[in-house]
Amino acid sequence: MSVALGLGGCVINPNSREGPDTTPVVSPAPPAATTARPGEREHRRLVASFGGVYRSPAAQRLAEDVVSRLVPASDRPDINYRVTILDSPLVNAFALPTGNIYVTRGLLTLANDTSELAGVLAHEMAHVTANHALARDELEKRSDLISKVNTHVLKDPEADKTFRSNVQGTIAGFSREQELEADRIGIRTSARAGYDPYGAARFLEALDASTRLGRAGGQQQGTAASFMATHPGTQQRVSQAVRAAREIAPPGTGSRDRQTYLAAIDGISWGEDPGNGQVRGRVFRHPLLGITFTAPEGFALDNSGQALLGVANGGELALRLDAVELDTAAPLDKFLASGWINGVTTESTTLTTINGQPAAVGVARGQEWVFYLGAIRIDKTVFRLVIATRQPDPAIQNMFLTSLESLRRMTPAEVRAIRPLRIRLVTASPTDTPETLAAQMAISSMALERFRILNGLRQGQSLTPGERYKVVSE
Incomplete structure (x- = not known):
């Protein structure tokens, strides 16, 4: 979607919010008596269009802590950020030039450790520090001006039609290059902050698997065409993310902090709002x-x-x-x-x-x-x-x-009796397999495939006894 200030959209498809004490780099929503920060109207409109704010104290606290750790390692440590979790099952994240960063609860259920979330958030911060939304907006404004000259000054509608067709591809390519650049910057930032630089690639792999499963299951892909027009293919992004991480450090470097992440999302809603x-x-x-x-x-x-x-x-x-x-x-x-x-x-x-x-x-x-x-x-x-x-x-x-x-x-x-589905954590026993834990899922369609994707497991990969895994339950 688009708003007046422009979005850097990236990742696509009983809790209450009581965030931690504010820090210099992560701002909470402003009190009613204070002056609204820039972009507040766009923030309210965007939140409303995505189902409102999802209220989860643990997940909110974790996201803010990650951003607080990323900011000093970023190219612009002077920028003030605010993180909002959106009540949407779609897997998505985006940012406004004002420093507002948004992640959906659907994205949080798909990620598997803190380094993956850090990769996503650092990617969004890169859009802000690189002024991607403003650059795209300027390109679109210049293109619109040329189009008006063709139509109203030169009175050449055919030239304008050809120009618009060409510029659409130019803007799409411009956006795709921005995504790849944000991936590179984000991986570098997360590594500087001490996170596993391979987290971004793992998350993109999970995103790709989730998208393919949705298509195999016949889910509607109404926004897929427009999304792919402005985003590089996921496999291309995975390959580049792995290359960028290898340039920084070998696998096994940096913090994943899986247990902290899983504890933060335990109980988060999964799927559509049953209302x-x-x-x-x-x-x-x-x-x-x-x-x-x-x-x-x-x-x-x-x-x-x-x-x-x-x-x-x-x-x-x-x-x-x-x-x-x-x-x-x-x-x-x-x-x-x-x-x-x-x-x-x-x-x-x-x-x-x-x-x-x-x-x-x-x-x-x-x-x-x-x-x-x-x-x-x-x-x-x-x-x-x-x-x-x-x-x-x-x-x-x-x-x-x-x-x-x-x-x-x-x-x-x-x-x-209608209740939302939620992410719950179960500890694998020595006899557990992906099949036995998938059987606990409150999902009748492709439960095993969804269990693997939710937990970042490849085909044929076994469970680790004593490790905690995500399942979907009522």
Whole structure:
């Protein structure tokens, strides 16, 4: 995302915040009676867009301590920083030129030791010290000025179109080079501060593995294209990070401080906020809307916030469930036939009742897809289910109807039972394996693969008895 001052975005995908005493280099949020620091409006907007501040005293304290240790080793020890943990499951980190640094709780769950977090934070500090956001902003301003000259002075729209196409690639390349430069500077800074310089490379490897697992599991990659346009490939960054670390010291040099890190993130939330809907295998539950829904077998589900999305059969089947407000007097069959899917013609609709609620089902057809449509009214809310397939298929239609019939109100006891998933620590026994600990995960989809990624384990790597490992549990 972008804000007025520009971002240096980098890493992508019951706690309370009571931070430690402030230090000269890490500033807490300013008291209400004081003058807001520069960029405060952008800070508030950015925090709001990422779900707010995630409140974890131990994680906040650790992040601030790491920055306090990094600042004297940086190229600009005079800069004052403030670290904010964002309540987002996405793995991301970025910085404002004002010294505001942001990391998501999703990033904290993926990292495995303090040196990995130090590598991320030092990378963000490098964006600030190298003025990357301001440099990119200046390049974009100059490009916009040339574009206006082409259009309004020279009156040459074709030249402007060619120029814009060329400059888009220039800005993207400029951003990619900034990322690589920030990696180099960050690794040098973290090593000076006494951290293991290979921490950055290990984290980037975990990021790459997590991204590949998300794609294999069918998760939606809505921002992947724009992210890759401005970021070098993760493998390229891993290779460079390893080279930069080797130029500083051999492996085994510097502090990792794994135990301190794990203690700081023990109990941190993992995955989506259940208040916005929760996916458990094929089952979707939304406590605020008060409904539960079970998707057909084989669908990988992703709760995007605006809708529940799913894919199956390598993308040959697609699913969408969302909710809209509709006048209680509006007929549901007419609603299905109203053309709310662009370019699709509704062929038939039928009024019915599902779980005691008014409902309608229908079939629509586009140029390449057939859509099975359903709508169920619960109070003033209409829940819409669409399953799309390449060809009409009675078996898929029956699967759609069974899934639609699973949508119902939750009981108060079911609503109360919804709890967030959290990172918990378990100590490996001599008989434990990745498989036995993965079996403790409260995740039904690819639990073993996720366990390995969460703990930085490669395929075939065994556990160390007595070592603590991360699992996801309720």
